[in-house]
Amino acid sequence: MDKEFTILYVDDERGNLNAFRNSFRRDYNVLLADNAHEGLNLFEKREIDLVISDQRMPGMTGVEFLTKALEKHPDPCRILVTAYSDIDAAQDAVNQASVFRYIRKPWDTENLRKTIEQALSLYKLKRQNQKLSDELLQKNKALEKANQELRESDQLKYDFLKIISHEMRTPLNGLKGATQLLKMSTQHNEGSSETEFISILESSSERLEQFMLIAERISSLRAKLYSPQLQETELASLLSCIAEELEPELKSMSQGITYQLEAENQTFADLELINICLREILLNASQHSPQGTRILVATHSDPNYLHLEISDQGEGFSEEVLKNVFKIFVKGRDDVNSYRDHTLGLNLALTKLVMDLHKGVAEAFNNADGGATVRLSFRHDLESLVEGHDLDNDRLSDVSL
Numbered sequence: 001m002d003k004e005f006t007i008l009y010v011d012d013e014r015g016n017l018n019a020f021r022n023s024f025r026r027d028y029n030v031l032l033a034d035n036a037h038e039g040l041n042l043f044e045k046r047e048i049d050l051v052i053s054d055q056r057m058p059g060m061t062g063v064e065f066l067t068k069a070l071e072k073h074p075d076p077c078r079i080l081v082t083a084y085s086d087i088d089a090a091q092d093a094v095n096q097a098s099v100f101r102y103i104r105k106p107w108d109t110e111n112l113r114k115t116i117e118q119a120l121s122l123y124k125l126k127r128q129n130q131k132l133s134d135e136l137l138q139k140n141k142a143l144e145k146a147n148q149e150l151r152e153s154d155q156l157k158y159d160f161l162k163i164i165s166h167e168m169r170t171p172l173n174g175l176k177g178a179t180q181l182l183k184m185s186t187q188h189n190e191g192s193s194e195t196e197f198i199s200i201l202e203s204s205s206e207r208l209e210q211f212m213l214i215a216e217r218i219s220s221l222r223a224k225l226y227s228p229q230l231q232e233t234e235l236a237s238l239l240s241c242i243a244e245e246l247e248p249e250l251k252s253m254s255q256g257i258t259y260q261l262e263a264e265n266q267t268f269a270d271l272e273l274i275n276i277c278l279r280e281i282l283l284n285a286s287q288h289s290p291q292g293t294r295i296l297v298a299t300h301s302d303p304n305y306l307h308l309e310i311s312d313q314g315e316g317f318s319e320e321v322l323k324n325v326f327k328i329f330v331k332g333r334d335d336v337n338s339y340r341d342h343t344l345g346l347n348l349a350l351t352k353l354v355m356d357l358h359k360g361v362a363e364a365f366n367n368a369d370g371g372a373t374v375r376l377s378f379r380h381d382l383e384s385l386v387e388g389h390d391l392d393n394d395r396l397s398d399v400s401l
Contacts, residue, residue: 003029005120006047010039010065011054023109036060043069048076050119055082067096077119081105168212176205217276217350228270228357230383235265235308239297242279253291260298267306267378273354280347281310281374288314305377316366325364326352358382
């Protein structure tokens with residue numbers, strides 16, 4: 001039967017060597033050497049798990065031998081056999097050769113057996129720990145490689161957004177100009193089919209321009225090229241202005257907005273960024289709610305945050321989409337009956353970036369009674385966290401995509 005461990009025993013007395021081999025050869029692979037130099041040679045030829053050496057040997061002491069062995073072969077456990085009078089040698093063995101234990105001559109077989117078992121148990125544990133450490137190191141390297149590839153993939157997304165938004169700007173301006181000219185030429189034909197087509201062109205152009213604005217903001221925020229400016233912002237007034245802008249969309253769906261706002265709803269925010277986010281969230285709530293329903297807009301405070309919640313009465317998020325709702329370019333199921341299982345677009349991805357920039361929190365969840373809610377939480381102490389009204393965007397490097 002193959003034996004798990006190999007033990008080297010070094011002693012210049014042949015009787016001790018024979019006694020050791022006879023006592024332990026059934027349990028271990030036993031190697032013998034009658035001098036230190038031969039012992040060092042065996043280290044170069046064989047895999048050794050435990051070395052036991054006598055202290056008093058001609059040419060090289062046990063401590064010197066174990067110290068030399070330690071230099072090239074630090075892993076095997078070491079045991080020194082010494083006489084009662086060699087107390088100094090025992091101390092040197094601990095300090096210089098890092099021995100596991102020293103035993104006194106003449107050694108007792110059973111006591112030596114227990115010492116060997118303890119030494120090999122420790123050796124085996126260290127070897128297992130080393131193996132686990134090596135495996136962990138390899139996994140960490142693989143994870144870092146995967147993370148790097150993910151970062152590169154994410155950067156490609158933002159580079160794509162930047163290119164798209166830039167390349168679309170010129171043709172969009174041309175489209176808007178041509179639409180305006182058509183509108184002027186048909187201003188006396190209200191109710192005609194041309195007027196209806198022009199209205200569609202205007203609406204589509206505005207939506208495309210909003211998409212480009214969001215894409216540009218995401219790109220600039222990620223590249224840290226945009227420096228947000230904080231100012232005191234009353235959410236009630238801001239929401240009222242946005243609702244007025246969205247009135248045609250809401251009216252076409254026979255929808256309305258119900259407000260449940262606390263008296264104190266001021267926060268510090270970058271007005272332009274928050275305006276874009278709230279407009280997109282409200283527009284999403286409208287698009288994902290049935291005709292004739294109402295969107296609920298509510299605020300409430302706790303000691304740390306002012307919470308703004310916008311709730312619709314739609315189907316809610318699927319579980320798959322809910323996991324990735326703040327990521328860009330996320331595709332859900334191809335279910336034509338489920339609005340939120342299609343590509344989510346960029347609006348909530350921008351919202352997450354903006355709230356991180358404000359050191360706040362963006363959340364999305366399904367309501368118990370149906371529909372979905374997007375919650376934005378603004379910190380009460382945001383102004384005191386920054387110098388002046390400039391807010392750094394270091395947190396954006398951690399935003400999930």
